[in-house]
Amino acid sequence: MPDQLSLPEALKVAMRGREVEDGDEAHAERFLVHSGQDGRLLVLCANTELAVVHDSKYVVCDGTFEMSSDSAYQL
Numbered sequence: 001m002p003d004q005l006s007l008p009e010a011l012k013v014a015m016r017g018r019e020v021e022d023g024d025e026a027h028a029e030r031f032l033v034h035s036g037q038d039g040r041l042l043v044l045c046a047n048t049e050l051a052v053v054h055d056s057k058y059v060v061c062d063g064t065f066e067m068s069s070d071s072a073y074q075l
Contacts, residue, residue: 005039007032014046 010018017029026048033050034043045053053059 007035007039007042014048017046 012030012032014026014029014031016026017031020026029046029048031044031046032042033045035041
């Protein structure tokens with residue numbers, strides 16, 4: 001990407017949101033939930049996955065990421 005702090009519009013929509021017909025409820029489903037700190041903080045998740053997390057009793061996270069862009073750091 002030429003500008004690492006600016007996501008292209010195609011990456012702001014979930015893959016299934018790009019692949020279904022216009023009348024489908026998942027059409028154009030968002031993937032970029034939040035962009036803050038001038039594009040340095042991105043929260044990526046589809047609405048359907050947020051609903052699953054909301055309805056779950058337990059949420060288990062894994063923080064093993066092998067890489068990040070030069071403009072970001074990992075916690």
